[in-house]
Amino acid sequence: MGSGQMAEALARGLIDRGVVQASQICCSDPAPARKELFRSLGCTPYDTNFEVAKNCDVVFVSVKPQYVHTVLTEARPVLKEDTLVISIAAGITVAQLLEAAGPNARVCRVMPNTPCLVGETAAAMCLGGKATSDDGETVVSLFSAVGKIYQLDEKLLAAVTGLSGSGPAYIYMLIEALADGGVRAGLPRDVAQGLAAQTVLGSAKMVLETGRHPGALKDMVTSPGGTTIAGVHELEKAGFRAACINAVVAATQRANELSKPQ
Ligand SMILES: NC(=O)C1=CN([C@@H]2O[C@H](COP(=O)(O)OP(=O)(O)OC[C@H]3O[C@@H](n4cnc5c(N)ncnc54)[C@H](O)[C@@H]3O)[C@@H](O)[C@H]2O)C=CC1
Numbered sequence: 677m678g679s680g681q682m683a684e685a686l687a688r689g690l691i692d693r694g695v696v697q698a699s700q701i702c703c704s705d706p707a708p709a710r711k712e713l714f715r716s717l718g719c720t721p722y723d724t725n726f727e728v729a730k731n732c733d734v735v736f737v738s739v740k741p742q743y744v745h746t747v748l749t750e751a752r753p754v755l756k757e758d759t760l761v762i763s764i765a766a767g768i769t770v771a772q773l774l775e776a777a778g779p780n781a782r783v784c785r786v787m788p789n790t791p792c793l794v795g796e797t798a799a800a801m802c803l804g805g806k807a808t809s810d811d812g813e814t815v816v817s818l819f820s821a822v823g824k825i826y827q828l829d830e831k832l833l834a835a836v837t838g839l840s841g842s843g844p845a846y847i848y849m850l851i852e853a854l855a856d857g858g859v860r861a862g863l864p865r866d867v868a869q870g871l872a873a874q875t876v877l878g879s880a881k882m883v884l885e886t887g888r889h890p891g892a893l894k895d896m897v898t899s900p901g902g903t904t905i906a907g908v909h910e911l912e913k914a915g916f917r918a919a920c921i922n923a924v925v926a927a928t929q930r931a932n933e934l935s936k937p938q
Pocket residue numbers: 677678679680681682683704705706707710725738739740741743746747764765766787788789790841842
C-alpha cells in the first residue's frame with residue numbers, strides 16, 4: 677500500500693534477487709504513473725488498499741507517515757488472522773499501527789533504506805501486536821535477501837531512521853562533494869565520480885570485513901606529513917564530524933516528531 681520510491685526499491689530488490697516473483701506482488705497507489713511503473717515490473721496494481729490487503733499474506737505499508745492511519749483503516753476489514761503487516765513509515769509506532777489495524781493485527785515495523793535496490797540495505801525491525809517469532813523470521817529472510825537487518829527495541833528505531841534510513845542521502849552528498857573536489861583538482865567528472873563512489877564502497881568494506889575501528893583504518897591512510905593529514909585537517913576545521921553527528925541527531929528528532937499527531 678503506497679508504491680513510491682521506497683516501495684519500488686524494495687520490490688525491485690526482492691524481484692531481482694529471486695526472493696519473490698513479480699507476479700506475487702500487488703500494489704496500490706493513487707498516482708497512475710506509479711501503478712504503471714509497478715505494472716511494467718510485472719506486478720499487479722489495484723485501485724484500492726482494500727484489494728491489496730485482501731489479496732496479500734504480507735502487506736507493506738509504504739505511504740508517508742501521515743497516511744498510515746488512513747490506509748490501515750481501509751485494509752482493516754480484510755486483514756486475516758495470519759496477515760503480516762510490515763510498516764516502513766518513519767516514526768509510526770507499533771501502538772499507532774495497532775490502533776489503525778486492530779489490536780489483534782500481526783505487525784512489524786521496519787526501517788530500511790533505498791540500497792535494498794542493489795541488495796545492500798541497512799535495516800532494523802521490531803515486532804508488535806500478535807506477530808509471532810515465525811513472522812519475525814519471515815521479515816528477517818525477506819530483508820536479509822536485500823541486505824542486513826537488525827532486530828532492536830522499538831525505542832531505537834528513531835535513531836536507526838536518523839542514521840541508516842536517511843543515511844544514503846548523506847553519503848550521496850559526500851560522493852558528490854568528493855567528485856566536485858576531484859573536478860576542481862582537474863579530473864574529468866566521470867572519473868572523479870567513479871573514484872569517489874568506489875572509495876566509499878571500498879572503505880565501507882574495510883570497516884565491515886576487517887572489523888577494525890574506523891579510526892585505526894584512517895590512521896593506516898595517514899602518512900606522517902603526507903597528503904591525507906592535510907585533507908583530514910581541513911575536514912576537522914570545517915566541523916565534518918560534528919556535522920555528521922548533528923545530521924543523525926536532527927533526523928532522529930524529526931523521526932520522533934513524526935510519531936506525534938500531525
Ligand atoms: N525513501 C526512503 O529512503 C525511505 C522511506 N521510508 C518510508 O517509506 C514511506 C514512503 O516514503 P517514500 O517512498 O520516500 O515516499 P513516496 O512519496 O515516494 O511514496 C509514497 C507513495 O504513496 C502514495 N500514496 C499516497 N496516498 C496513498 C494512499 N492513500 N494509498 C496508497 N498510496 C498512497 C503516493 O502516491 C506515493 O507514490 C514513508 O513512510 C517513509 O518514511 C523508510 C525508509 C527509507
